[in-house]
Amino acid sequence: MSEKTGKSECTRRQFFVHVSMTLGSIAAVLVGVPIVGSILAPIIKKPEPEWRPVGALDSFKIGEFVKVNYVNTSPLPWAGVTAKSAAWLKRDGEEEFTAFSVNCAHLGCPVRWIEGARLFMCPCHGGVYYEDGSVAAGPPPRGLYQYPVRVNNGQVEILASPIPITTV
Amino acid sequence: MNFLKRAWLWFDDRTGLSGAIGPIARHAVPPNTATWFYVFGSATLFAFMLQVATGVTLAFIYVPSSGEAYQSLQYITTQTTFGRIVRGMHNWGASAMILLVGIHMIQVYLTAAYKFPREMNWISGVVLLALTVVMGFTGQVVRWDQTAVWSTIVAAEQAGRVPLLGGWLADFILGGDTVGGTTLSRMFAYHVFLIPALLFVFIGFHLYLVIKNGISEFPRAGDPVDPANYREKYETMVKQRGIPFWPDAAWKDMVFGFIVICTILVIAIVIGPPELGPPPDPSDIHALPVPDWYFVFYFAFLALMPPEIETYLMVFGPLLVGLLLFCLPFISNRGERSPLRRPWAVAIVALTIATISGLWAIGITSPWSPHFDAEPLTAEIIGADSGPLWRGGMNFNDKGCLYCHAISGHGGLRGPDLTYVGDRLSANELTWRIMNGGLNMPGFGGTLSNQELSDLVEFLASRKKE
Ligand code: FES
Numbered sequence: 084m085s086e087k088t089g090k091s092e093c094t095r096r097q098f099f100v101h102v103s104m105t106l107g108s109i110a111a112v113l114v115g116v117p118i119v120g121s122i123l124a125p126i127i128k129k130p131e132p133e134w135r136p137v138g139a140l141d142s143f144k145i146g147e148f149v150k151v152n153y154v155n156t157s158p159l160p161w162a163g164v165t166a167k168s169a170a171w172l173k174r175d176g177e178e179e180f181t182a183f184s185v186n187c188a189h190l191g192c193p194v195r196w197i198e199g200a201r202l203f204m205c206p207c208h209g210g211v212y213y214e215d216g217s218v219a220a221g222p223p224p225r226g227l228y229q230y231p232v233r234v235n236n237g238q239v240e241i242l243a244s245p246i247p248i249t250t251v
Numbered sequence: 252m253n254f255l256k257r258a259w260l261w262f263d264d265r266t267g268l269s270g271a272i273g274p275i276a277r278h279a280v281p282p283n284t285a286t287w288f289y290v291f292g293s294a295t296l297f298a299f300m301l302q303v304a305t306g307v308t309l310a311f312i313y314v315p316s317s318g319e320a321y322q323s324l325q326y327i328t329t330q331t332t333f334g335r336i337v338r339g340m341h342n343w344g345a346s347a348m349i350l351l352v353g354i355h356m357i358q359v360y361l362t363a364a365y366k367f368p369r370e371m372n373w374i375s376g377v378v379l380l381a382l383t384v385v386m387g388f389t390g391q392v393v394r395w396d397q398t399a400v401w402s403t404i405v406a407a408e409q410a411g412r413v414p415l416l417g418g419w420l421a422d423f424i425l426g427g428d429t430v431g432g433t434t435l436s437r438m439f440a441y442h443v444f445l446i447p448a449l450l451f452v453f454i455g456f457h458l459y460l461v462i463k464n465g466i467s468e469f470p471r472a473g474d475p476v477d478p479a480n481y482r483e484k485y486e487t488m489v490k491q492r493g494i495p496f497w498p499d500a501a502w503k504d505m506v507f508g509f510i511v512i513c514t515i516l517v518i519a520i521v522i523g524p525p526e527l528g529p530p531p532d533p534s535d536i537h538a539l540p541v542p543d544w545y546f547v548f549y550f551a552f553l554a555l556m557p558p559e560i561e562t563y564l565m566v567f568g569p570l571l572v573g574l575l576l577f578c579l580p581f582i583s584n585r586g587e588r589s590p591l592r593r594p595w596a597v598a599i600v601a602l603t604i605a606t607i608s609g610l611w612a613i614g615i616t617s618p619w620s621p622h623f624d625a626e627p628l629t630a631e632i633i634g635a636d637s638g639p640l641w642r643g644g645m646n647f648n649d650k651g652c653l654y655c656h657a658i659s660g661h662g663g664l665r666g667p668d669l670t671y672v673g674d675r676l677s678a679n680e681l682t683w684r685i686m687n688g689g690l691n692m693p694g695f696g697g698t699l700s701n702q703e704l705s706d707l708v709e710f711l712a713s714r715k716k717e
Contacts, residue, residue, distance in 0.1 A: 125427040126419045152534040159432025163318020165400065166431055169534035185536050190553070191408035192401060193536035195623065200651030201698040206539040207405070208554040209619045209655070209665050211693050219693030222558035245428030246404060248411035248421045 130157040134233065134240040143174040143239065148196040148214075150185070156243045170230055170241055171196055171203070180232035182241050183216050188249050189223040203227065224249060276501075279493025281468035281485075285500040289466070291355040293504035294511045298347045299454065301512060305341040306443065313393075315439035317432050320395035321530050328524060339519030345390055347515055349545045352383050357600055360579075363588035364467035367478040370580035372464060375457045377576045382450050389442035391543055393435065396528035400430050401540035403438070404533075409553075412562045430533050465489060466496075470588035478585055539620070548607045551614030621654035622663035632659045633710065643710025646703050650695065658714060666692060673715040681708045 120127075135153035143149065151172045158166035171183040171194075183203070185193045192207035202219060203212040210221035217226045228247040233240050263269050312331055314323040327334040356376065359365060365373035388406070392399045403425065410420035426433035465485055494500060525543075529535060542550050556564050590597050630636040633644030647653055655665035676684070685707065688694030699707070 123423070125425070125433060126422045130428065150534075150536065155429045155431055155533070157427050157429060157431060159317075161316050161318050162432030163316070164321075164530055164532045165317040165434065167532055167534035168429065169536060185534075186404065186408075189408075191404040192540065193538050195536060197651045197654070199649035200693075200695070202651060202693055204621050204623075204651065204654065206620055206623060209621060209691065211621075213693065213697075219688065220691045222561065224558065246407070246425065246430070248408060248418055250411050250417045 130245075132156055132242050132244045134235070135243045136235075136238045136240050137170075137172060138239055140178075140234055140237050140239055143172070143180075145174045145176065148173045148198075150196070151182075151239075151241070153241060153243055156245060168243060169193075171227075172232065172239070172241070178234045180234075180239060181216075182230040182232045183212075184228035184230065184247050186228070186246055187223060188218075188225045188227060188247070189221070191246065191248075194227065275462060276497040277495040278462065279489045280466045280496045280500050281489060282492050282494050283469040284466045285494060285503065286469065287503055287507070288358065288469070289500070290504050290507035291351055291358060292461075293501075294508050295348060295351040295355055296454070296458075297508035297512060298344055298351055298515070299450070301340060301344045301515065302348065303447070305337050305344060306447075308337050309341055310443060315393070315436055317395070317430075317435040317531070320393070320435055321527070324395065324527055328527065335523050336516075336519050338524035339522065340515055341390075342524045343515045343518045343522075345387055346543070346545065347511060348383055349387060351511070352380055356380065357604075361590045361593075361596060361600060362467070362470050363476075363583075363590075363593065363596070365580045365584075366476045366586070366588060367481055367584045369460070369464050369467060370584055372457065372460045373580045374577060375453050375460060377573070379450070379453050379457060380576070381573065382446055382453065386442065386446050386450070387543065387545060389438050389446065391546075392438045393442050394525070394527070395435055395531050397531055397535060397538050398528045398540045398542075400531040400533055401538045402542060403430060403434060405540060409565055413566050430531075466500075467588075470590075472587070472589035472591045474588070475586045476584075476588055541617075544611075547614035548610035551610040551617070554617065554619045555610075555613070616664065618664035620663070621651070621665055623654055625653050625657075625662045627653060628658060628661050632661065634713065639706045639709045640713060642703075643706035643708070646699075646707045647710060650699070650703075650707070652707075655692075669711060669714060671714055671716050673712045676711075678708050678712045681711050 133156060137151035137153050148171050150169050152167055152169050154166050155168035169185045171185060173181045175181055183194075187194050187205040187207065187210050189205065189208060189210045192205050192210075194203040194205045194210070194212065196202075197204050201214050203216075205211070205221065205223070208222050210223040211219040212223070212227050213219045215226075216229060230244060231242040233242075309327065312323060312327050312334065314320055324338075327338055329335070331337075359373065359376070388402075392403055407421040407424045410424055411417040413420055422428055425431075426437040468485070468488065529538075541547070552568075553561070553565065587593055627648040628644050630641065630644075633641055635641040635644070647656075647658070653662045655663045656667065656669045657664060658669050660670075672681070682704065684692070685699070685704065686694060686696040695704075
């Protein structure tokens, strides 16, 4: 191979290399945007919290915690039973209510209201909360999450929100 | 017969398969690798093949929809012909894979087969380990029952502790900000498309490297690895004394693989797949999510670490372990290979096994949990069936004391055993502790009436060794 032709061969080849690599990368990016976008959609799109009815006002006794079920914030038609959500609800007065998340503030396990002890207890790592949702014992770094409650036309409604994630 | 032979010759002529595969299958390996010590890698591969076959079969019937997966699992288990066995094999095959990967890894580490020139063999193996673990977790989630739902939530909460990115990671795992219609489809996509694709790539790479670098010879003490001449030495040894991999060494792999596969099949027939829990209903709070056995040690680790540092341990612990494993061949890639000359390696393995089994043993009893199903104290244990003693004993049952404290074998393990608490604490001390609580014990000052308190104290004070 003479020096001259070798050189021109090389530039020609390099040109092909560049064209191929560039086209390949552009195609990958073009296709990648919608792909990665749809996979990341749940992070990008935030559903609005919504008021969900949990029962008639007079079905709640004052001073007692009951578990109420409602439809979660972002139900899809095929979610079936997984569209259900729950909260611990207590009637404090005529129209005052307290609602706590059933998710432990430690790692999210479902806490249970123990009527005799008037405590919430978590089955996972021994987290315990007082009636007012504050930590009584165990590893939870903070108290139970609270949901807004309102009375609307004789119906008690809870503002359905995402599963509370304890971040630091 | 003649026809078959001619057909094969035609096929081989057009594809060149025997020419391509023959030399690879018959490549020479060091004579001392043909021992029963070398069968675990191939057994892992066989178990993986079983997972692929049973997994594809299950995908024929399984419906990856949050709303319907549970019913399809029930259908597989109870209605489909052989469905129970296939599900069982897939489940026990997963256990086998975790076990075999672990043994394979320990053995490679103990014989330092990760040293020059097999650094990439080890690193691709570490990637495979990580992928296997992710398969284990996603597999438990696609077994879409109550435990699956709550495990997903716990996983999202753990991811939530990652600084800055936590919230996004949690949403990514849940496929939204609650468990719901999108959660299972995504887990299914990881479990059957994404991770398996990566597994195929890395298994292929791993096997290619085994052939490229040769199976490491069984180490001899006093024969250190020196990158300058190792390859040369290895090649000469293989050329002079090597034996063909197929069938001289491979037959042991086949025998052991056969045993592994048959064991999985027998267990699947006899024990069957794990029972499905209650349906995946996030509003059903009577759940105690406990992972499959191979994650129980990690579950115990999460429960036992001190809350002040748990965020760091939870996030950086696994990262650090991963990083250490990844860097191992760069930390030491030459020198002695024999475990006889590497006491530290032996000690590290022993320590790791001891820690994991210890955590595992604790994880099974989970003493940190309140036991909601503890058997209430009986009149016989209380020692009375009326009066303050009896009332105190009943309070112990009703006020939740029982969930955390045991008396005469009834009750939880979270707090101290109170069978003989009367010997340790006076009535005054008891009153003070119940009222104010203490480390990991709630104060009951606000919830007990005076009568209840005095009955409870009287009952506890009476718990004495004669
Ligand atoms: S999740 Fe409740 S204590 Fe850990």
